[in-house]
Each structure stands twice: as C-alpha cells, then as structure tokens.
Amino acid sequence: MAAVAELRNISLARGAPSLDIVAVDDLRAAADRAFRSDPNAAFSYGTSAGHTRLVAWIAAKHGVAPEQVVATNGSMQADAFLFQHLVRPGDVVVVEAPTYDRTLLALRKLGADILAIPLEADGIHVEALAQALEAGARPKLAHVIPNFQNPAGCTLSLEKRRRLLELAQRYDFLIFEDDPYVELRFAGDQLPTMLSLDEGGRRVVYASSFSKTVCPGIRVGYLVGSEEVIGAIRKLATQTYISPSMVSQAIVAEFCESGAIERSIETVRRALRERRDATCSALEEELPEARFVVPEGGYFLWVDLPEGSDVERLEKASVERGVSFVKGSDFLLEGGESSLRVAYSGVTPELIREAVTRVASAWRELAGAAA
Numbered sequence: 029m030a031a032v033a034e035l036r037n038i039s040l041a042r043g044a045p046s047l048d049i050v051a052v053d054d055l056r057a058a059a060d061r062a063f064r065s066d067p068n069a070a071f072s073y074g075t076s077a078g079h080t081r082l083v084a085w086i087a088a089k090h091g092v093a094p095e096q097v098v099a100t101n102g103s104m105q106a107d108a109f110l111f112q113h114l115v116r117p118g119d120v121v122v123v124e125a126p127t128y129d130r131t132l133l134a135l136r137k138l139g140a141d142i143l144a145i146p147l148e149a150d151g152i153h154v155e156a157l158a159q160a161l162e163a164g165a166r167p168k169l170a171h172v173i174p175n176f177q178n179p180a181g182c183t184l185s186l187e188k189r190r191r192l193l194e195l196a197q198r199y200d201f202l203i204f205e206d207d208p209y210v211e212l213r214f215a216g217d218q219l220p221t222m223l224s225l226d227e228g229g230r231r232v233v234y235a236s237s238f239s240k241t242v243c244p245g246i247r248v249g250y251l252v253g254s255e256e257v258i259g260a261i262r263k264l265a266t267q268t269y270i271s272p273s274m275v276s277q278a279i280v281a282e283f284c285e286s287g288a289i290e291r292s293i294e295t296v297r298r299a300l301r302e303r304r305d306a307t308c309s310a311l312e313e314e315l316p317e318a319r320f321v322v323p324e325g326g327y328f329l330w331v332d333l334p335e336g337s338d339v340e341r342l343e344k345a346s347v348e349r350g351v352s353f354v355k356g357s358d359f360l361l362e363g364g365e366s367s368l369r370v371a372y373s374g375v376t377p378e379l380i381r382e383a384v385t386r387v388a389s390a391w392r393e394l395a396g397a398a399a
C-alpha cells in the first residue's frame with residue numbers, strides 16, 4: 029500500500045460512504061433470503077409503487093398508509109418525479125442558499141424561478157422567507173434539507189420547522205422535505221420531521237433514501253405524501269420505467285425487516301462521528317483561519333475561508349496535491365467564492381488529516397502569493 033503522504037486521490041468531494049462501512053455480509057445474506065423466500069417478488073416486474081413489503085415497512089416507519097408511499101430508484105429519482113409533476117416554467121421554488129447542486133440543476137432545467145433564501149447555523153432563514161412572502165413572492169414549493177444539510181451540514185431547529193409549516197399553510201405552498209441524512213445523527217437530539225408535524229397531512233412531501241444507511245449502489249429511495257400527490261407520481265413512474273428495480277427493493281426489504289439496517293446505521297454513525305472529529309481538529313490545527321459549523325450528523329461540513337480567498341484556484345492547487353473537494357459556488361446561484369464543501373464520509377481519519385494538511389498548505393501558498 030502506498031504511504032499516506034504519497035496518495036494522489038484523496039476525495040473530500042464525493043458524498044458517499046467508503047466501502048469499509050457498507051454492511052456487505054448482511055447485504056449478501058439479505059439477498060440470499062429475498063431470492064429464496066419470494067423469488068417472484070424480486071425477479072418479476074413490480075408496480076410503480078415499489079416492492080410491496082418495502083412500501084409497507086416505509087409506511088409503518090412514518091405512520092402513514094401504504095398508498096402514501098412510492099419507492100423509487102434512489103431519492104434523486106423521487107426528487108425528479110416530484111419536480112416533473114409540480115414545477116412548470118416560471119413557477120417560484122424556494123431553495124436554501126447554499127443547497128444540493130443537483131437540486132439547483134434540476135430546477136433550472138425545468139425553468140423554475142428559483143428563490144434562494146440564506147441558510148443559518150440552525151437552518152433556512154425563515155424570517156427572510158416570511159419577508160419575501162409578505163413582499164408578494166408566491167412559491168409553489170419550498171425545497172428544504174432539514175438534517176445535516178448538503179452541503180452545509182447544519183440542521184433545521186424545531187422552532188423553524190413549525191414556522192415553515194405555518195408559512196406553508198398561510199401562503200399555500202408545499203414543503204419538500206428532502207431528508208436522506210436523518211438517521212445519521214451522532215450528537216444532540218433527534219427532531220420530528222415536518223411530515224409528522226403537519227397535522228392536516230397536505231403541506232409536506234417527504235423524501236428519504238437508503239443510499240446513506242445501506243449503500244448508494246442499491247439505488248433505493250422514496251417519497252411520502254398525500255395520496256393525491258403520490259398517486260400522480262406513481263402514474264409518472266409507470267410511464268417512465270414500469271417499475272423500479274425489484275431486485276434492489278427486495279434486498280432492502282429483507283435488510284430492513286431483519287434488523288440489519290439498525291446495525292448498519294450504527295456502524296455508519298460511529299465512523300462518521302470519528303471522521304467529523306478528525307476533520308474539525310485537522311481544520312482547527314492546520315487552518316485556524318477557517319470558519320465552520322460543527323455538524324451533529326451526516327456527511328458534510330461547510331468551510332468559509334477568509335474573504336478574498338479564491339477557492340476556484342485553491343481547488344486546482346489542491347487537485348495538484350492529490351486532494352479534491354467541491355467549491356462553494358457550485359451550491360449557490362451567486363457567491364460562495366471563498367467557501368468549500370468537505371465530504372468526510374468516504375475518508376478514514378488518517379487520510380482526512382493528510383488531506384486537510386495539503387489543502388491548508390495550498391491555501392497558504394496562494395494567500396502568500398496574493399499578499
């Protein structure tokens with residue numbers, strides 16, 4: 029094995045777990061059981077709703093009827109269906125600033141009028157949203173990543189969850205609660221989903237995923253919402269792919285029902301906490317100029333460098349030193365030039381320290397050259 033100091037491809041760019049925290053043996057056993065016990069459900073076309081037992085498991089988890097669930101090929105597919113169903117050119121859609129880059133791309137492609145509301149350490153700036161609404165903005169949808177946000181790592185407070193629901197009710201828009209990281213809390217208290225706080229049951233469409241708790245290659249995610257919205261999305265799904273991968277969903281159903289998912293979540297959480305700690309201490313020691321909010325879970329940490337830092341150049345200089353990350357401006361319509369996203373999910377603590385040391389030395393060199 030190459031010495032750590034010689035490694036040329038340390039990725040702080042990809043929001044994915046490393047293979048050592050994927051429950052490969054439990055997945056193999058789940059596949060074996062699924063293929064033996066109910067081969068018909070795994071190997072035939074299913075319906076667009078998804079694998080019946082998996083849909084039932086998801087419905088029970090969220091305390092809703094199975095008719096309110098659609099299981100898809102990854103939650104990205106669920107997001108795409110929801111946007112395709114709801115968003116027409118010119119429709120106003122609220123997003124967090126910064127937000128998941130693929131959400132921005134998808135909304136732009138559909139011609140949405142994107143209303144970006146700043147993010148604070150405790151989630152979207154709801155009073156800035158309230159002001160925009162008072163001033164006449166009429167969104168159809170607000171996309172919010174409530175837990176361990178991608179890319180910023182922060183979590184929406186309970187007060188803000190309630191306030192958002194109030195605003196959605198008053199101004200008649202839907203909240204799209206995009207929540208793939210919810211199970212990955214390793215500090216602090218779990219907060220209720222907006223889906224569960226929505227008493228009328230019509231203001232929230234909720235998405236989550238098994239990419240972060242089982243593995244991304246399995247490609248299983250889902251949506252929960254009103255029967256009306258989910259029914260329309262099931263129709264769209266039928267037209268798109270007849271049914272999602274039943275092989276994948278049969279394996280996930282077995283993985284969930286057997287309790288293997290709880291063990292997997294525990295393994296991932298433990299590793300993420302270690303990786304987050306390694307990232308924070310390496311940043312504090314190697315790059316004390318960096319500012320960041322310490323995430324209580326999830327995969328990501330957002331780093332603000334001193335104003336004037338040119339992160340586009342830093343990205344190139346870091347790649348030359350064998351380290352990649354995603355620059356902040358990719359997650360924003362404007363700004364973010366002196367920020368970056370660090371994904372610590374796929375890198376061991378030892379490599380994290382090495383990567384941060386290299387980025388810090390590149391930053392110092394660029395800052396020195398600019399001075």
Ligand SMILES: Cc1ncc(COP(=O)(O)O)c(C=O)c1O
Nearest residue numbers: 043102103104128178237239249
């Ligand atoms: C906020 C958010 N939504 C959706 C996704 C897509 O996840 P999936 O692998 O389930 O398609 C991601 C993946 O990184 C994400 O961060």
